[in-house]
Amino acid sequence: MDSVAKISSRERAQLFETAEARHTPRIAAPIIEKDFWVCWTLHRLFEVLQFHPQLIFKGGTSLSKVFNVIERFSEDVDLSLSRRDLGFATDRDPEQIGITNKERRRRLDDLTAHCQQAVLNKLLPALRKDFATVLGTSGWTVKLDAADPQTVVFSYPVSDLSGALPYIRPAIRLEMGARSDDWPAVDAELKPYAAEDFPGMFVVPTCKVRTLAAERTFWEKATLLHAEYHRPSDKPSKERLSRHYYDLYCLCRHSIGHQALKSGDLLERVVKHKSLFFAQAWANYDTAKPGTFHLVPPDARVDGLRRDYDAMQAMIFGESPKWDKIIQELKRLEGSINGSIKLTP
Incomplete structure (x- = not known):
């Protein structure tokens, strides 16, 4: 180079x-x-x-x-x-x-x-x-x-x-x-x-x-979105947050995502680490586990994230899925983590 x-x-x-x-x-x-x-x-x-x-x-x-x-x-x-x-x-x-x-x-x-x-x-x-x-x-x-x-x-x-x-x-x-x-x-x-x-x-x-490893990044992104779901209304999110929703959308459609879903011990390790090193009481990391996991943002934040996603379109050079499709896929992933459905490759 x-x-x-x-x-x-x-x-x-x-x-x-x-x-x-x-x-x-x-x-x-x-x-x-x-x-x-x-x-x-x-x-x-x-x-x-x-x-x-x-x-x-x-x-x-x-x-x-x-x-x-x-x-x-x-x-x-x-x-x-x-x-x-x-x-x-x-x-x-x-x-x-x-x-x-x-x-x-x-x-x-x-x-x-x-x-x-x-x-x-x-x-x-x-x-x-x-x-x-x-x-x-x-x-x-x-x-x-x-x-x-x-x-x-x-x-x-x-x-x-x-x-x-x-x-x-x-x-x-x-x-x-x-x-x-x-x-x-x-x-x-x-x-x-x-x-x-x-x-x-x-x-x-x-x-x-x-x-x-990308499987670790999968759970890092997923737990970040879980924390964002619980973010109080008086604590504004960081800019360009929608990129994490896009990234997790891509990961869960890839074989890496399917492999990560088999690694429950890795999820537990990520949650434990974040709870100690990036502790925020409002993040509710103790509920970032099957049965109580959240990925889809609350209704009050959806429009802001949609605008943020629209603003980052120039940075996506391949397929640019619609925001609604991202949310639909993350609902599916959330259900899979919580045990109600299974993802298929």
Whole structure:
């Protein structure tokens, strides 16, 4: 991938624009460009820097780039550091049995602070030094996000594309964290969309990563929607929430979803972890189990989610199911989890 990163912006623009014309389904050139820089960044992190021995790639981008489950462009890169590698094992582990809730919160705050320091003092300078060996010292920046000191923002070199998309920001957010439970994880490969269409332009078109298993992501998404069902009306949801409903819709129609439904122990593990590391009394994680599981949003939130979903259509480059179809499928999935029906592949 470094060979493409080093060519001129005009040459890269020609590559991305030609890939747009050739790729099926059609993907806009600015998305192909950003996808390249996402993959290149992962290549530098996992294969060159080898920044962290237990670094895990997860979230929506992994569903798209590694598992090919969703046809949605996910621009942010969700990464997880091992809390044990940060020194939070045994008597510092927030998951230790027998500690008080107050002590657990103190350890979690301490863990977050250590993650922030690792990002500031290790990741940030390492990225700047490494990226400069390929990109030179101008035309790009790597900075901490002003609102989140665990997130690094890479403003990549923009090509001379003939057309721009206002909703595609020429920057990649590397969202780090250390609270996740990253089991099970698998070794996998990914490649840029441009490399699918023009492999000859890439000396090495693929990148090897360690990623969270998609079955785990299925239950992470499902329990998130369960918590959203119980969200109080005075606590507004985050922006772009509808993407999680779309992602779970795609997962439950895939063999990954059918496999996840056989893993009740994995659901229990996700619920236990969220109850300890992301505790919210209103989330009702104790009811995130067969018989009392909720996926479909309350009626009062449906219209807002529908508008949010309509606004993200430009990010879906494959089949774009109607919102009502997503809700219908999630009702079916909810029934399956609760034991009233069975999904068939």
